[in-house]
Amino acid sequence: AQTIHQWPVAEIKAVGSPLSLGCTIKGKSSPNLYWYWQATGGTLQQLFYSITVGQVESVVQLNLSASRPKDDQFILSTEKLLLSHSGFYLCAWSPGLGASAETLYFGSGTRLTVL
Amino acid sequence: QQKVQQSPESLSVPEGGMASLNCTSSDRNFQYFWWYRQHSGEGPKALMSIFSDGDKKEGRFTAHLNKASLHVSLHIRDSQPSDSALYFCAASDGTNTGKLTFGDGTVLTVKP
Numbered sequence: 001a002q003t004i005h006q007w008p009v010a011e012i013k014a015v016g017s018p019l020s021l022g023c024t025i026k027g028k029s030s031p032n033l034y035w036y037w038q039a040t041g042g043t044l045q046q047l048f049y050s051i052t053v054g055q056v057e058s059v060v061q062l063n064l065s066a067s068r069p070k071d072d073q074f075i076l077s078t079e080k081l082l083l084s085h086s087g088f089y090l091c092a093w094s095p096g097l098g099a100s101a102e103t104l105y106f107g108s109g110t111r112l113t114v115l
Numbered sequence: 116q117q118k119v120q121q122s123p124e125s126l127s128v129p130e131g132g133m134a135s136l137n138c139t140s141s142d143r144n145f146q147y148f149w150w151y152r153q154h155s156g157e158g159p160k161a162l163m164s165i166f167s168d169g170d171k172k173e174g175r176f177t178a179h180l181n182k183a184s185l186h187v188s189l190h191i192r193d194s195q196p197s198d199s200a201l202y203f204c205a206a207s208d209g210t211n212t213g214k215l216t217f218g219d220g221t222v223l224t225v226k227p
Contacts, residue, residue: 032213041220042219043203043217043219044159044203044215044217046213046214046215049214090159092158092213100209101146101164101207101209104161104213105161106159107158108157109156109157109158111156
């Protein structure tokens with residue numbers, strides 16, 4: 001069975017400080033990987049997606065960056081946090097089989113508070 | 116205008132009752148729909164997908180899709196307190212980028 005693990009569970013950071021969030025998927029080779037952002041109680045907004053190692057596409061510009069250093073790992077980062085970065089960050093994967101529509105499977109998320 | 120609109124914003128039903136959630140898309144490119152459920156503090160979990168007109172039933176959950184009107188609904192029969200959560204409708208135009216467009220969600224409360 002596939003498992004997805006996000007770290008850390010929660011972060012409290014100061015404005016202007018750097019950030020790195022991580023996500024690891026086990027039990028599935030070459031998945032499509034995604035980062036989503038969710039305001040408290042709000043809708044989900046896709047930030048980045050990756051269909052292969054080393055290749056990441058940006059969907060929205062939020063002064064964030066993402067990288068996929070390994071097939072099973074996805075990293076979200078920024079050098080300078082803004083207050084607007086606060087929220088719930090969710091990593092997700094899909095099978096990447098080239099189907100017209102694939103279900104996304106989400107991790108348990110990282111709660112980020114920027115002060 | 117948001118491309119995926121959900122109604123109602125919140126819904127309260129008694130335990131054992133029927134909950135009905137609605138979703139309408141304003142983009143005719145959306146052909147694929149999902150319902151996700153999110154409990155507080157957790158990531159969303161896919162309940163079911165529906166890609167063809169008509170009904171799709173999985174246990175207590177039934178989804179209905181009408182592509183002509185771009186309307187999809189979710190009906191939960193015999194609602195349980197554990198069904199209390201935020202429910203999202205999500206839609207895709209079929210490109211393989213996982214770019215699901217989510218609605219704003221419906222908060223369902225099932226009262227014992």
